[in-house]
Amino acid sequence: MRGYRYIAPFVLAAACAGCAATGNGAVTTLTRQEAAQAIVIGKSTRADIAAAFGTASVTRFANGYELWLYQVGYAKAVDSMPYVNLVVSSADNKRELSILFDRGGVVKKYLLMDQ
């Protein structure tokens, strides 16, 4: 039982640290109309998206594509933390913006999830 005393603060601290909006916070109140104006498929670049929404959580794939993720709630990084990921998960987030860039760094798809 003694070990829990050491683990518990770590879990809670990590959970709190991961509890925030990714980027500049614009996604928190982003409407679908605003998203459609800010993100143009086949045209918007990484620089355009970074300017509009700030720094994203980025996943790079072997096929050359890149996924930028803006989350309101827990950052996806908490899903990699042992013990923490048994307690909290970014899967509980109700709002997030996913943007897929093609090999040339141009938006191929995006999805505003709000539920």
Added chain:
Amino acid sequence: MMCDVVKRWLAVAALLGVAAAALADGADTSMPKVEVQGATHDRDEKSYRDMLAGMDVFDKNRGLAPTATLRFKVLPRHEGVSMEGLVLQVSGDRSGIPVPLAADQTFTLPVRPDAANDNAMVRFNRQAGSLAWRADVRSAGVPPNARRLGDLLLECKVAMAGDLVAYVHHPINVLITRMEDPCRTLPITMFYFADRPLFSVTLVAGSRRRIMPAAMLHGPTAPLMPNQEDWTFLRERVYTVKFKSLYEQGWTDDTVLQFDGMDDDAPAGSPP
């Protein structure tokens, strides 16, 4: 939400307690060491007996997917692993049974009690750690860009019984795989591979639809021990499922996961 977090923390604390007790029980130094003569240790292989146990689990849980068939499947686990020329065999000290492999790297296993008693292994002609192993349960009538939730749950159960999936061998993880029905009763995450790179997944049950959160796609941002996991190489195809929470939210076996691929023209849940 905080209440939910506290509940989960208590669940983890309970799990830790169980794990500690199990480890204490397992520290039996009187157990004899058994050395296996002539075993091949450098091939990618699974226990034939375990995989038969997985097949038994499939038969006992047919209610989840009444029209489904069970196959097993392998995928490359690292860059440079060739899937050409794969040869599969059920191999023991006194048994050697060739197993045909389909073009999509799926296969079924013959039931041979003599091989099970011979402690046979299901063995590929590849180095250990080259392949990701999965069960492949497919109900009739499911579109190619979709999977049925009951099929996936059954795959999870078979994978647990057959010890198919590579995972970080932390004591808690080991304990979980040995528990009764962890797929359905514990908040675990199971990793699956779609046929193509994924952009999003939508749960569909009749008129009810929900886009799965990005957390369930492409695996964790920074896997801590990628060498002990089997999904990282094909991460653009990876999605994960937490059955316990989905079923608690009322999603049923017949729920369909619809895939929107990175290269699909018409994305599901596309912006207006």
